[in-house]
Amino acid sequence: MSAQARIFGTVISTYTRIVQIACEEAGITHETIATPARSPQNRHPFGKVPVVEIDGLQLIESVAIAHYIDNAHNDGALQPGDPAERAIADQWIAVANNYLFPLFERGLVMPWIMHRMAGYPLERETIDRALPQISLALGHVEAELAKDGAWTKLGFTLADVFLYPVFRGLQLTPQGEMGIAQCDHLSVWLGKCEKRMSIAATRWETEQ
Ligand SMILES: N[C@@H](CCC(=O)N[C@@H](CS)C(=O)NCC(=O)O)C(=O)O
Missing domain, CATH: 3.40.30.10 (Glutaredoxin)
Structure with missing residues (x-):
């Protein structure tokens, strides 16, 4: 079974x-x-x-x-066998969890969710304070992708599993959507991920 x-x-x-x-x-x-x-x-x-x-x-x-x-x-299929490659995947998982998620969640994702779903006034000051840092983070990720593909050069790994929902949540906010649209490599990667069965099958109802 x-x-x-x-x-x-x-x-x-x-x-x-x-x-x-x-x-x-x-x-x-x-x-x-x-x-x-x-x-x-x-x-x-x-x-x-x-x-x-x-x-x-x-x-x-x-x-x-x-x-x-x-x-x-899954026979470890989402983890590279090569130790150096695995370190790159693990590094990006840690970046997603320790830096990107807290920054995006507090600065944009939660203010918009609370506004759209619970009807709270939009926390504009929180958003304005977070936007410069979010811009810097997007710039860093985009530069890493442009340099050598970062985690995407490993094929589809657990790094994609963690990073996709983090960036997709950001992209579902107006400011996040605009910021990501300015990052060509990030946009292409998000578009590719959306076609993967596991990602299509787990879409949030807010994406339909
Ligand atoms: N380190 C935890 C993080 C889990 C986490 O932050 N979950 C969020 C939802 S995506 C949460 O519980 N937020 C509610 C809160 O912080 O009150 C994990 O990897 O599972």
């Missing part, structure tokens, strides 16, 4: 989607149980989502979860 994953997380969430993409890549059946981070049902000890049940394990932290899924159910 093929493996099954139960993903407890918010339905429109970067990290829930990362786990969903990893499941799709590995051919694992998955179900997402809508669980807000700040709800009594959420079992994450640090109040985040997702929490994932798979193979009798209850796991938190998407890095551990995605690697487990790829190692246990």
Whole structure:
């Protein structure tokens, strides 16, 4: 019987989607149980989502979860065999988690989600403060892609699995869309990713 994953997380969430993409890549059946981070049902000890049940394990932290899924159910197909290449993929996963996600999420993604979905006034000051840093980050990534392809030269790896939802969330905001449109290499990479089955199959409802 093929493996099954139960993903407890918010339905429109970067990290829930990362786990969903990893499941799709590995051919694992998955179900997402809508669980807000700040709800009594959420079992994450640090109040985040997702929490994932798979193979009798209850796991938190998407890095551990995605690697487990790829190692246990996908022959490690999303991790380069060469140590130097693996380091490049891991480096970009860390960049996505430690720098890009917090910057994009706080500065643009959450203000727009809270405005569009919960009807809060748009936090324009938060956005204005974040835009210069977001521009710098986009410039850095674009320059790295232009230089030698960065993570994209490795083929489709876990780096793409992490980076795609992070950039796509940004692209769904007006300022993020404009910023990304000015980055040719980043735009081409996003366009390629959108055609991949695992990514098409996990689209957020806000993208339809
Ligand atoms: N390090 C965690 C990060 C998870 C995370 O930040 N999830 C966001 C949703 S995409 C969240 O729970 N946000 C709610 C909050 O911070 O209150 C992981 O890799 O799973």
